[in-house]
Amino acid sequence: MPQSASTLTDSDSSPVTRVSVVPGGPVEGKMRPPGSKSLTNRALICAAFASGTSRLSGTLVSEDTEVMIESLAKIGVSIKPVDGGRTLVVEGVGGVVSDDARKISSETPVEMFIANSGTTVRFLTAALSAFGGKYRLSGIDRMHERPIGDLVDAIAPALDGSIAATSEGKCPPVDIDSKGWTGQPMRVGGGVSSQYLSGLMMAGPIASKPIRIEIVGEMVSIPYVRMTARLMESFGGVTGWEFDGDEPWSGLRCVNVEGSYQGCEFDVEPDASAASYFWAAAAISGGRVRVEGLTENATQGDVRFARVLEQMGCQYSSDENGITIQGGPLSGIDVEMGEISDTVQTLAVVALFADGPTRVRGVAHNRFKETDRIGNLAIELRKLGARVDEHDDGLTIHPLSDPARLSVGGPVVMETYNDHRMAMSFALLGLRLPGIEILNPACTRKTYPDFWADLQTLTGRSHVWTTTGATGAVAP
Numbered sequence: 001m002p003q004s005a006s007t008l009t010d011s012d013s014s015p016v017t018r019v020s021v022v023p024g025g026p027v028e029g030k031m032r033p034p035g036s037k038s039l040t041n042r043a044l045i046c047a048a049f050a051s052g053t054s055r056l057s058g059t060l061v062s063e064d065t066e067v068m069i070e071s072l073a074k075i076g077v078s079i080k081p082v083d084g085g086r087t088l089v090v091e092g093v094g095g096v097v098s099d100d101a102r103k104i105s106s107e108t109p110v111e112m113f114i115a116n117s118g119t120t121v122r123f124l125t126a127a128l129s130a131f132g133g134k135y136r137l138s139g140i141d142r143m144h145e146r147p148i149g150d151l152v153d154a155i156a157p158a159l160d161g162s163i164a165a166t167s168e169g170k171c172p173p174v175d176i177d178s179k180g181w182t183g184q185p186m187r188v189g190g191g192v193s194s195q196y197l198s199g200l201m202m203a204g205p206i207a208s209k210p211i212r213i214e215i216v217g218e219m220v221s222i223p224y225v226r227m228t229a230r231l232m233e234s235f236g237g238v239t240g241w242e243f244d245g246d247e248p249w250s251g252l253r254c255v256n257v258e259g260s261y262q263g264c265e266f267d268v269e270p271d272a273s274a275a276s277y278f279w280a281a282a283a284i285s286g287g288r289v290r291v292e293g294l295t296e297n298a299t300q301g302d303v304r305f306a307r308v309l310e311q312m313g314c315q316y317s318s319d320e321n322g323i324t325i326q327g328g329p330l331s332g333i334d335v336e337m338g339e340i341s342d343t344v345q346t347l348a349v350v351a352l353f354a355d356g357p358t359r360v361r362g363v364a365h366n367r368f369k370e371t372d373r374i375g376n377l378a379i380e381l382r383k384l385g386a387r388v389d390e391h392d393d394g395l396t397i398h399p400l401s402d403p404a405r406l407s408v409g410g411p412v413v414m415e416t417y418n419d420h421r422m423a424m425s426f427a428l429l430g431l432r433l434p435g436i437e438i439l440n441p442a443c444t445r446k447t448y449p450d451f452w453a454d455l456q457t458l459t460g461r462s463h464v465w466t467t468t469g470a471t472g473a474v475a476p
């Protein structure tokens with residue numbers, strides 16, 4: 001009986017090849033998603049290079065955090081899981097490069113496998129180059145197509161050693177041979193990913209000298225940069241900002257970093273991008289879903305997704321421990337999502353059920369993620385008969401004119417491109433449309449292994465699974 005993505009096999013171990021979510025009435029209930037991937041991986045970096053012990057609670061157990069933990073273990077960081085990994089006790093190696101740590105990687109490079117985790121490869125590239133040693137960071141094929149050139153180019157001139165991204169277009173694997181950062185100011189481009197700047201910021205205290213980072217051109221996904229600063233502060237990192245003009249964040253020009261990391265107790269919020277699926281379930285089904293553990297003041301910018309649903313016509317309410325969305329008649333909107341780009345796929349599915357087109361803007365960088373989240377999203381939504389216009393910076397999604405017609409033509413098979421967010425967003429289609437089959441459901445393991453089981457609990461309806469052996473419903 002498949003329950004979590006990491007055990008998606010049936011009783012005779014045949015792998016699950018596809019899943020259908022069963023349509024029904026309004027989705028009502030409450031949900032607490034697992035810990036935030038972004039906060040867990042940031043906290044792991046700061047705790048690993050801190051002096052002393054940290055206790056991280058509410059941490060995410062998933063592929064992206066596992067590859068971070070396994071990589072840090074290779075430089076001698078002790079990370080002990082408690083409570084199935086939802087608490088991690090980390091013994092930091094201290095910010096200062098120790099001879100022992102150097103020795104680990106003085107001859108052959110330490111090989112680190114980072115799967116398809118953007119946060120892991122970008123944060124580690126910066127941190128390890130500041131720490132010193134010889135490393136090779138490689139992942140799955142798609143990771144070797146995801147750019148890291150702006151980060152490597154920022155580090156190289158300020159490095160005592162060498163660094164290179166070896167795939168075409170300056171993508172991983174990344175080879176590092178470093179005796180640390182020189183302290184020279186850095187210049188980083190932020191138009192492709194904010195993770196480059198976040199990585200450099202977090203590595204500042206590891207370099208154990210004040211670091212100045214200038215931003216070249218625009219910076220995408222700014223809330224993640226603010227998250228980085230907030231998290232660093234908890235561990236003793238200090239950041240100072242310089243802006244152009246009066247608009248603080250859009251005019252971000254420079255960050256100064258100093259301080260050193262000390263072990264601490266840190267509580268990880270539930271994942272706000274994961275929460276988007278449950279709020280959207282309420283929006284699409286005309287139900288009511290409360291996500292617990294997230295508030296308007298959350299460190300994660302993606303909580304703003306609930307406000308976007310409000311803009312479409314849902315009712316929004318919040319208190320000191322949760323945000324609730326009540327579905328209502330949905331209107332199409334024109335929305336800038338550059339700051340909350342991980343929720344574009346969720347919104348695109350909701351937009352199919354609105355009364356007019358929805359234009360999503362500002363997410364050109366979504367083409368560089370687990371898959372091309374503009375082009376491939378459009379291809380999949382068109383399989384439903386929807387009109388979807390692709391733009392350089394986003395999409396226009398036109399509503400489905402006759403959702404009922406879908407069932408007449410037999411199943412619609414949705415490809416996920418091994419992208420967890422394609423799978424979790426397309427799951428929402430099944431709440432309203434019969435005959436939706438989602439391929440490779442196990443890809444949610446990247447950030448949310450228990451997604452299918454949690455959705456089943458929330459809806460109270462069993463999904464239908466197809467394995468290489470058979471098709472059938474399974475009890476929640």
Ligand SMILES: O=C(O)C1=C[C@@H](OP(=O)(O)O)[C@@H](O)[C@H](O)C1
Nearest residue numbers: 038119192193194195221224342
């Ligand atoms: O810093 C982070 O934790 C993240 C930043 C975002 O990436 P980009 O800055 O590449 O948009 C986001 O898509 C990713 O899931 C997590």
Ligand SMILES: C=C(OP(=O)(O)O)C(=O)O
Nearest residue numbers: 116117118119342369370
């Ligand atoms: C883009 C994502 O992840 P990452 O860049 O960390 O691989 C994501 O989780 O949607």
